[in-house]
Amino acid sequence: MPHKKEDILKKYIALLNAYIENNHLRHTPERVIILTEICNLRRFTMAELQTAISPYTISRATVYNTLTLLEKANIILRLEKDYGIRSQQYELVSSKESYVHIICQKCGRVKKVSDATISRMLADKRWSNFVPQTFSLYIYGKCKVCKKPTKH
Numbered sequence: 528m529p530h531k532k533e534d535i536l537k538k539y540i541a542l543l544n545a546y547i548e549n550n551h552l553r554h555t556p557e558r559v560i561i562l563t564e565i566c567n568l569r570r571f572t573m574a575e576l577q578t579a580i581s582p583y584t585i586s587r588a589t590v591y592n593t594l595t596l597l598e599k600a601n602i603i604l605r606l607e608k609d610y611g612i613r614s615q616q617y618e619l620v621s622s623k624e625s626y627v628h629i630i631c632q633k634c635g636r637v638k639k640v641s642d643a644t645i646s647r648m649l650a651d652k653r654w655s656n657f658v659p660q661t662f663s664l665y666i667y668g669k670c671k672v673c674k675k676p677t678k679h
Contacts, residue, residue: 546600631670
């Protein structure tokens with residue numbers, strides 16, 4: 528029986544291949560290497576991805592272009608953080624899971640949690656000419672560590 532990690536990688540490579548074929552793009556080994564490392568990391572910053580692919584000779588431009596392609600293919604999601612505390616974070620998109628992202632505005636920590644109440648509310652919501660499949664909600668505030676008052 529195949530290992531779960533291998534199944535995840537096969538799923539995302541199939542999504543990438545379908546996107547490349549549908550958009551008449553080139554298949555490159557660099558894209559597969561980058562996607563493989565992303566599957567291992569699950570959530571990552573550019574620095575973490577650069578470290579993961581460091582055994583390979585892949586230019587920074589190729590990495591950025593591949594991240595853009597993977598976003599367009601709905602394989603990765605760029606976490607929306609408009610403040611400069613930590614580097615931009617990315618994560619794999621899960622087609623069946625919906626999440627609430629809790630983001631600390633002080634230290635930049637991100638925690639992904641499921642919330643059944645929000646999921647039910649959105650499942651009951653009807654939009655004309657639109658059928659939602661998943662959602663990602665961002666809630667900004669202070670984490671447990673950062674909300675502690677500082678002692679002088």
